[in-house]
């Protein structure tokens with residue numbers, strides 16, 4: 001999960017590469033580097049791109065490659081940073097992915113006289129290319145990659161060669177088409193400053209890019225890959241005056257809800273065909289995802305079980321890949337914002353291999369998930385830059401509601417009222433955003449503690465998990481999401497005045513049980529912040545602080561309560577001075593298992 005970029009044209013490459021790398025930092029940012037010019041001058045360091053921009057010497061050349069790293073093999077260090085070179089220093093490679101058989105290749109190459117200096121898996125690639133180079137760079141790359149087992153998106157720069165060679169397998173890679181200049185990058189936002197014309201490379205493609213031409217080869221023969229026009233602009237991937245991308249993205253959510261559901265036409269036109277062929281119809285469902293998207297999957301389970309009344313399993317893709325039964329009769333949904341998460345893609349491939357039809361809910365047009373799926377439901381969150389997922393999660397929930405409603409077994413009056421409720425969600429979310437000051441005050445309190453519990457029940461239990469994940473991820477406070485009824489089965493031992501609890505209390509059949517749980521917690525002296533619906537008078541009497549949220553149908557309460565969780569995490573992290581958009585050790589797109 002690194003970001004890679006390449007440029008070839010008539011302008012100086014260095015500043016363009018650095019500009020693109022800024023926009024790729026969401027993929028990893030523990031170190032970065034560039035190689036520029038026909039002499040392949042390399043500069044790399046264990047710093048963020050903005051520092052490299054200041055410290056790098058001026059490198060001359062109209063061709064170059066760059067990399068921002070999320071370490072997998074070898075700690076973040078100058079020597080492990082990319083680009084990596086062959087023995088001669090004439091071939092430089094940037095790589096995103098993992099080479100599984102790198103140990104074997106390294107031993108083999110070492111025995112043949114190649115000298116390795118880093119701990120990375122990547123370094124075998126330039127050495128393999130060196131080994132096979134006999135005057136034809138594309139052929140050498142092609143031959144080298146035949147020996148490689150693993151995932152990769154690579155860009156190769158070689159001294160004296162007026163071209164860049166790119167290749168991909170199970171890692172994303174695009175070519176940006178310019179006017180007498182071309183770009184290669186892991187993702188679209190990297191190059192949007194320069195062009196909105198994009199070609200998506202496919203697995204096993206080799207792209208050969210010069211100033212004036214783009215050729216894509218596969219198995220030695222040239223193939224035609226369509227050019228796409230990207231509709232969002234560079235402005236969508238900028239902070240627009242907000243202090244952090246995360247805050248901007250939280251505030252975009254009313255619009256994201258509107259955009260996502262307005263793309264879904266009408267109830268009469270389902271956005272995906274959930275019904276199975278055959279008479280038995282839709283019998284059960286399996287939803288797979290990772291991280292925040294997994295929390296959307298869990299909420300999806302509640303939505304579908306309540307509205308369609310079929311059993312639903314929501315599972316972590318990373319676990320499912322090693323366990324878990326499937327049935328070709330099950331409808332399966334994979335949720336992945338980026339469409340590039342390795343665990344989610346592996347699960348999709350397994351499902352397809354076992355004869356299941358897969359619906360993918362994803363935010364990224366042309367992503368790998370969108371290419372594997374039988375059906376794609378696009379969310380319309382726009383580019384999400386902050387590592388912490390916010391608006392993409394809310395858009396996933398919108399997709400799940402809209403996907404489910406046409407198949408629901410509820411009576412028409414309730415269906416109508418839910419459709420109306422769904423359309424009112426943007427203004428309800430706006431009300432939560434308008435209450436930011438109260439949430440930020442509660443965050444000030446939370447920021448003083450080292451451990452926090454988030455609890456709820458029913459459809460809001462996944463919101464508690466999400467609240468805890470968000471807080472851990474960006475504020476570095478240890479937090480646990482718990483089903484409220486489970487605290488007494490062990491975690492009560494940790495309660496006390498040093499361990500606050502955030503309780504999400506919905507107006508549904510869990511309300512009374514939540515009141516009981518809160519009383520039990522207060523009896524153990526834990527400070528409690530409760531998120532309650534406006535008009536609730538009982539909870540306020542029991543707890544230390546209250547955050548009121550607008551009334552909605554309980555099935556929509558996860559949307560409203562999640563926005564509170566996001567703001568709580570954001571302001572807590574801000575209070576603690578954390579690097580909110582780029583938390584340590586993380587990356588936005590997790591393309592390794």
Ligand code: M6R
Nearest residue numbers: 291292293336337338341388389
């Ligand atoms: O792109 P995906 O939705 O597949 O990503 C899954 C997780 O990596 C992601 O949701 C992660 O948990 C977020 N950074 C959490 O904020």
